[in-house]
Amino acid sequence: MAADQAFDRAAAALIDRGVDGAIDCAFVLGTGLGRIADEMLGPVTIPFADIPGFPDGEVSGHARTVSYGTLHGRKVLIFQGRGHYYETGDAAVMRVPVGMLAAFGSPPLILTNAAGSLKAELRPGGMAVITDHINLNGRNPLIGDTGDGRFVPMIDAYDPHLRTRLKKAAAASGAHLGEGVYMWFSGPSFETPAEIRMARTLGADLVGMSTVPEVILARRYGIRVAGISVVTNVAAGLPGGAPSHGETRDVAAAATTGLRRLFRAFLTDL
Numbered sequence: 097m098a099a100d101q102a103f104d105r106a107a108a109a110l111i112d113r114g115v116d117g118a119i120d121c122a123f124v125l126g127t128g129l130g131r132i133a134d135e136m137l138g139p140v141t142i143p144f145a146d147i148p149g150f151p152d153g154e155v156s157g158h159a160r161t162v163s164y165g166t167l168h169g170r171k172v173l174i175f176q177g178r179g180h181y182y183e184t185g186d187a188a189v190m191r192v193p194v195g196m197l198a199a200f201g202s203p204p205l206i207l208t209n210a211a212g213s214l215k216a217e218l219r220p221g222g223m224a225v226i227t228d229h230i231n232l233n234g235r236n237p238l239i240g241d242t243g244d245g246r247f248v249p250m251i252d253a254y255d256p257h258l259r260t261r262l263k264k265a266a267a268a269s270g271a272h273l274g275e276g277v278y279m280w281f282s283g284p285s286f287e288t289p290a291e292i293r294m295a296r297t298l299g300a301d302l303v304g305m306s307t308v309p310e311v312i313l314a315r316r317y318g319i320r321v322a323g324i325s326v327v328t329n330v331a332a333g334l335p336g337g338a339p340s341h342g343e344t345r346d347v348a349a350a351a352t353t354g355l356r357r358l359f360r361a362f363l364t365d366l
């Protein structure tokens with residue numbers, strides 16, 4: 097993979113548009129969570145389509161963008177929207193957005209997503225920090241990568257230090273933050289009840305269609321990473337569990353208040 101030039105080209109496009117190099121923290125905002133970026137001061141906003149190597153096109157009628165600016169006193173880069181495996185079958189669709197962070201000093205990366213819950217304590221509307229993941233998709237964004245660097249250790253992939261800080265920030269902001277193991281399903285169809293029973297047997301607490309490839313890429317490129325799931329629904333077939341895209345989007349949007357408070361406390365203390 098000629099990775100580095102692709103990262104340099106993407107970074108150059110951002111620098112060209114005013115991203116001046118200092119980034120304290122980067123975020124990926126998942127389905128329905130884009131409003132978190134509204135509180136940024138003086139943001140520069142760039143469509144994914146203008147950045148070489150970024151996934152283009154729209155999701156649910158919204159252009160995907162990157163915003164750079166100040167949030168609660170810190171310089172942040174916020175990806176509003178992401179590329180998903182289910183769009184094109186490319187598990188490495190987020191390789192350039194993640195890998196180019198190294199050109200900006202490898203800031204910590206906080207990934208957010210909407211997820212279904214398999215655990216009674218993780219209720220719709222609530223949030224959970226991801227402790228670990230299960231990937232049985234048979235897909236990995238590093239397939240085709242070369243050299244010893246592709247054999248990435250995945251112990252503590254979800255950075256323990258960042259997880260502690262997020263837990264502290266949740267306590268400080270009065271938001272409840274549960275925790276759980278996230279299992280990646282390719283989507284775009286939701287899981288069957290039998291698949292959810294399997295996931296539960298295997299130790300999953302949360303299911304979703306993103307994040308896992310980005311975590312693998314982040315570890316490949318030396319970026320510390322954490323994941324926050326906004327629980328939008330009970331997983332398919334469990335009592336009350338009949339997920340739909342509309343519900344996912346609406347519950348996620350309603351849960352942004354807690355996420356905003358969490359990130360305010362997290363950034364203030366960074």
Ligand code: HPA
Binds near residue numbers: 287332
């Ligand atoms: N399954 C997969 N992805 C999801 C779900 C779900 O139940 N909820 C939100 N994203």
